[in-house]
Amino acid sequence: xxxxxxxxxxxxxxxxxxxxxxxxxxxxxxxxxxxxxxxxxxxxxxxxxxxxxxxxxxxxxxxxxxxxxxxxxxxxxxxxxxxxxxxxxxxxxxxxxxxxxxxxxxxxxxxxxxxxxxxxxxxxxxxxxxxxxxxxxxxxxxxxxxxxxxxxxxxxxxxxxxxxxxxxxxxxxxxxxxxxxxxxxxxxxxxxxxxxxxxxxxxxxxxxxxxxxxxxxxxxxxxxxxxxxxxxxxxxxxxxxxxxxxxxxxxxxxxxxxxxxxxxxxxxxxxxxxxxxxxxxxxxxxxxxxxxxxxxxxxxxxxxxxxxxxxxxxxxxxxxxxxxxxxxxxxxxxxxxxxxxxxxxxxxxxxxxxxxxxxxxxxxxxxxxxxxxxxx
Amino acid sequence: xxxxxxxxxxxxxxxxxxxxxxxxxxxxxxxxxxxxxxxxxxxxxxxxxxxxxxxxxxxxxxxxxxxxxxxxxxxxxxxxxxxxxxxxxxxxxxxxxxxxxxxxxxxxxxxxxxxxxxxxxxxxxxxxxxxxxxxxxxxxxxxxxxxxxxxxxxxxxxxxxxxxxxxxxxxxxxxxxxxxxxxxxxxxxxxxxxxxxxxxxxxxxxxxxxx
Ligand code: B12
Numbered sequence: 001x002x003x004x005x006x007x008x009x010x011x012x013x014x015x016x017x018x019x020x021x022x023x024x025x026x027x028x029x030x031x032x033x034x035x036x037x038x039x040x041x042x043x044x045x046x047x048x049x050x051x052x053x054x055x056x057x058x059x060x061x062x063x064x065x066x067x068x069x070x071x072x073x074x075x076x077x078x079x080x081x082x083x084x085x086x087x088x089x090x091x092x093x094x095x096x097x098x099x100x101x102x103x104x105x106x107x108x109x110x111x112x113x114x115x116x117x118x119x120x121x122x123x124x125x126x127x128x129x130x131x132x133x134x135x136x137x138x139x140x141x142x143x144x145x146x147x148x149x150x151x152x153x154x155x156x157x158x159x160x161x162x163x164x165x166x167x168x169x170x171x172x173x174x175x176x177x178x179x180x181x182x183x184x185x186x187x188x189x190x191x192x193x194x195x196x197x198x199x200x201x202x203x204x205x206x207x208x209x210x211x212x213x214x215x216x217x218x219x220x221x222x223x224x225x226x227x228x229x230x231x232x233x234x235x236x237x238x239x240x241x242x243x244x245x246x247x248x249x250x251x252x253x254x255x256x257x258x259x260x261x262x263x264x265x266x267x268x269x270x271x272x273x274x275x276x277x278x279x280x281x282x283x284x285x286x287x288x289x290x291x292x293x294x295x296x297x298x299x300x301x302x303x304x305x306x307x308x309x310x311x312x313x314x315x316x317x318x319x320x321x322x323x324x325x326x327x328x329x330x331x332x333x334x335x336x337x338x339x340x341x342x343x344x345x346x347x348x349x350x351x352x353x354x355x356x357x358x359x360x361x362x363x364x365x366x367x368x369x370x371x372x373x374x375x376x
Numbered sequence: 377x378x379x380x381x382x383x384x385x386x387x388x389x390x391x392x393x394x395x396x397x398x399x400x401x402x403x404x405x406x407x408x409x410x411x412x413x414x415x416x417x418x419x420x421x422x423x424x425x426x427x428x429x430x431x432x433x434x435x436x437x438x439x440x441x442x443x444x445x446x447x448x449x450x451x452x453x454x455x456x457x458x459x460x461x462x463x464x465x466x467x468x469x470x471x472x473x474x475x476x477x478x479x480x481x482x483x484x485x486x487x488x489x490x491x492x493x494x495x496x497x498x499x500x501x502x503x504x505x506x507x508x509x510x511x512x513x514x515x516x517x518x519x520x521x522x523x524x525x526x527x528x529x530x531x532x533x534x535x536x537x538x539x540x541x542x543x544x545x546x547x548x549x550x551x552x553x554x555x556x557x558x559x560x561x562x563x564x565x566x567x568x569x570x571x572x573x574x575x576x577x578x579x580x581x582x583x584x585x586x587x
Contacts (some may be wrong), residue, residue, distance in 0.1 A: 111582055119476050119500075186436035187443065190390060232553040233571060236433040243434075275431065352525075 008069040009052060010365070013037050013373040018162035019071040021065075024221055027264045027311055027343030028288070035372035036063040037071045039365075040290050040314065043354050061351075069366035075224050076153050077168020078146050078210040080175050080203060081138045085124065091137065100124070103178045104134070111366040123184045128195045140203050141209055148213035157218070164221035167214060169253050169265065170207045172200050173237055178311045182236050189241045191243045197245050205248035208256065216259040223257050223265040225285070230271030232295045239275055247283040254284025266313055270350065274302060281309055290314030290350045299346075300338050311343040318348050321356045321364055328364050332371060339372050346372070377405035381417040383448075387420025388427075392447050400447040409455040414492060417445055421490025425573030435479070438572065442486035449489065463494040465583045468510045469520035470498035471532040471552075477524035480552060483572045484520055487555030491576045493518070493583075496539075504538040505532075511539065511546050517583045520575075521565075523552040533563040540564055547582040550574060 004304055007340050015022065025032045041061035047053045058067050065072075084102035091098045095308065096108050125131050140146075157165045161272040176199050177185045214220075229237050236247075254265060266287035271315030272295035280288070291299050291314040299315030320331035338344045346368065352361065369375050378398050386394040394418075402412050424441045429435045456462075467488050474528035475487050478500045488495045496514055498506055511519050519539060523532045532555070536548055549567040550560050558570035567582050 138380070183439055186439040189436060190440045231435065234431065236435055238436045239434060275434070 006058070006332065009056065009067050010069045011100055011234050012069040013071075013369055013375070015374060016204075020162050020164045020221060021071075021223075022071065023073070023164040026342055026345065027222070029308060032342075034374045035368070037340050037368070037373070038073065038180060038313075038345060039068070039352070041065075041351045042347075045354040046358075049354050050361075052358055061282065063181075067286050070165035073166065074157060074163060075166040075168050075217075076214075077170065077224075078148065078206065079143075080206065082143060082145055083138060085138075094163070099116045103175075105181065107284070120181060123179065123181050124125075124304065125179055125185065125190075125199075128192055131195050131199060135198075137204060139203060139206070146209065148210055150214060150217045153214065159219060162333075165218070165225040166222045167211065167220040167237060167257075167262065169211075169223045169225045169257075170203060171226050172203050172249050173242065174269070175203065176200065177229060177236060185237060189238050193241070193245075193303055194219075196241070200245055200249055207253055211256045211351055215256065215262075220257075220260070220262050221264070222269075223262055223371055225265070226268040228268065228270050230269055230273050230276065230295065232271055234272050234275050235298070236271075238270045239279070243279045244275060247279050250283025250285055252282070258284070262299050264311070266311070277302065277306060277310065281306070287311040287313060288346070293317035294319065294349075297335065299344065300334065302346070303338050303341070304343060308343060313345045314349045315344070316346050316348045316364075318350060318353055318356070321348060321352065321361065324357070324361055326362055328360060329367060332364065332367050336371055377407075379403060380407070382411065383416035384420040384547075385454065387417055387441055387444050389508060390421040390437060391443075392440070392444040393499075394450065395444040395448045397549075399451050403451070408460065409452045410461050413449075413452055413456070417448055418490050418492055421445055421487055422576075425487055425576055426491075429573035430569060435483075438483055439479070445486060445490060456503050463492045465492075465495045465517045466496070466514050467518040467520060468496050468498060468507060468514060468516045469522070470502035470507060471518035471522045471524070472499040472528050473501055473503050474531050474537055475523050475525050475528040476500045477522070477552070478526065480572075484522065484551065484559070484569075487572045487576050488520075488579060491580065493579065504535040505531070507543055509537055509541055511544055512542075516544075516546050519546050519548050520581055521548065521550045522577075523550070523555060526554050529554060531561065533556050536565050537564045549575070549579060549582065558581070 015036060022032050023036050026036050042064060047059045058064050086098055088100050088102055089097055095111050097111055098106060098108050099108050105120050106122040108119045108121055125134055180188055227236060264287055265285045267285050268288045268289045270292050274296055286309055291312045299312045303310060303312060317331050320327045330371040335346050339346060378401050383398045386398055395557050401411060421431050424438055428438055448469050471478055485497050494509060498510055507519055511569060521532050523533055524530055532550060539548055547566040550565040557568045567578045569578045
């Protein structure tokens with residue numbers, strides 16, 4: 001199999017540091033040659049609608065990163081649930097089928113398979129008995145597929161690489177929500193707190209096992225994770241539960257990471273994350289990503305409020321990108337002092353939606369280079 | 377006999393077993409079902425709404441409180457119905473066509489019930505025609521539309537247009553993560569609320585005006 005090489009559409013921003021040194025220094029608020037240049041990606045529709053992607057055969061976010069010549073990052077990690085639930089049909093009527101997905105959620109979809117979203121009906125884990133079974137079948141610590149392949153990691157990401165490499169520290173609660181559903185998690189925390197704690201503990205132990213295997217051999221530059229446990233106006237998990245049950249696991253993981261010099265840990269969490277920030281920080285998670293402005297407000301407000309311990313990646317209001325160049329200039333301009341202070345890498349606060357005009361998007365990338373690159 | 381205030385506290389804390397037990401005990405001791413609703417459950421949901429508005433609690437606590445209230449109502453509703461007692465105002469609620477998110481809508485529905493509205497919940501993916509038919513059939517004072525996707529905001533707009541064109545006196549309230557006051561104004565809705573606590577205040581104000 002050979003994929004045709006992608007010809008970059010934009011030149012790489014000029015710089016005197018490697019991407020790796022730049023990322024490290026910027027996240028530690030040390031002087032840099034210029035800002036780390038990255039974006040979170042695009043909706044699928046952008047690849048069909050934006051001429052620069054469509055006309056050059058760019059169909060996914062990995063290719064787009066190369067095409068737009070962003071600075072490089074990479075992440076390695078192991079499994080959470082493994083094996084996942086088999087996709088299977090549970091029942092059918094004349095017009096609909098009821099299916100089970102990989103997370104064990106049961107959903108109804110129309111028979112004709114037309115492009116619509118599944119209607120979730122139920123979860124496979126509701127009681128401690130369900131969890132006991134699922135834990136045995138799908139969260140076995142000793143499953144051979146969980147074993148870290150150190151040689152492969154070092155082959156793919158040699159020690160002298162010039163880009164930052166992250167180690168995946170999974171999800172302590174977001175994947176639990178995926179498996180239980182939002183309501184299911186709320187009820188389970190109330191009805192079976194020990195069960196939910198055991199799911200979180202299991203998630204933690206699996207990450208610890210992987211870290212024990214890789215950290216002595218691979219020099220990582222950061223840790224990464226995903227939670228998506230907030231919506232527009234706040235957390236989707238009880239804050240008390242998060243503080244008392246999730247944060248101690250973050251602490252265990254961050255203690256291991258720090259013992260090997262990994263002291264930047266970003267977690268991908270949409271929505272309004274502000275009520276969780278003190279707890280994330282207490283657990284050693286010090287970087288919030290992608291900082292959705294519509295939920296969490298201007299990133300500068302929280303950077304000012306929490307001081308140097310908090311870092312942010314993202315925080316460029318996607319709505320401003322959609323409102324045209326004056327709004328873009330105003331928003332990106334408001335970020336200048338925060339980029340200068342370090343600990344903040346600006347990019348669109350989620351996948352960039354297709355309502356953004358592609359020419360305005362290029363204007364935005366260009367403006368970022370003007371303000372935060374070495375070209376200004 | 378337990379105090380109504382104990383029931384209020386149980387609902388606010390989301391304790392469904394206690395809520396159901398206290399409701400049963402109050403009924404057994406001769407409390408009127410209407411009092412249990414109005415002086416026991418409704419104040420409980422009001423506490424939850426206030427705490428939610430102030431960011432003291434979040435969605436999970438609201439969901440468990442709503443679940444407790446719902447189970448108590450299961451016991452009370454048949455009694456209220458057979459006594460011919462009906463809440464003063466009727467609201468229709470649903471999530472607009474193309475949208476299957478219902479957590480926010482369910483919370484609003486529970487809060488409205490908690491504020492003693494009769495609520496007819498049409499579910500998710502509700503067409504404009506279905507809202508219209510239900511509003512007519514139940515002579516609704518209020519119709520609530522929820523949308524969580526930017527792609528279903530146009531369906532909300534169409535629904536408001538069709539309901540308005542039918543010339544009913546029903547007030548229309550909209551909400552959901554992408555909805556703003558500005559959007560609500562633009563599409564001609566009568567009210568908007570960003571959260572479940574405010575949704576009660578605005579709903580009361582709107583039907584007060586309609587009455
Ligand atoms: C849970 C969730 C789901 C669950 C829904 C489960 C359910 N039973 O509802 C599932 C997994 C099924 C789901 C599916 C999808 N989702 Co979804 N989902 C969410 C999530 C994480 C939380 C929504 C939620 O329940 N919040 C909690 C409730 C309480 O808040 P709320 O709904 O906003 O309600 C409050 C207020 O808005 C208001 N309110 C709400 N309704 C009303 C009505 C009235 C009348 C009033 C007055 C007030 C009011 O009061 C409520 C209480 O305070 C959001 C994230 C987010 N940022 O919102 C994404 C989100 C809404 N989903 C999103 C997407 C894209 C999808 C999918 C298309 C994903 C996919 N590719 O499959 C599908 C779409 C399915 C469909 N056709 O509807 C996007 C929407 C992006 C956009 N710009 O449109 C979001 C924003 C996530 C993101 N950051 O990208 N989702």
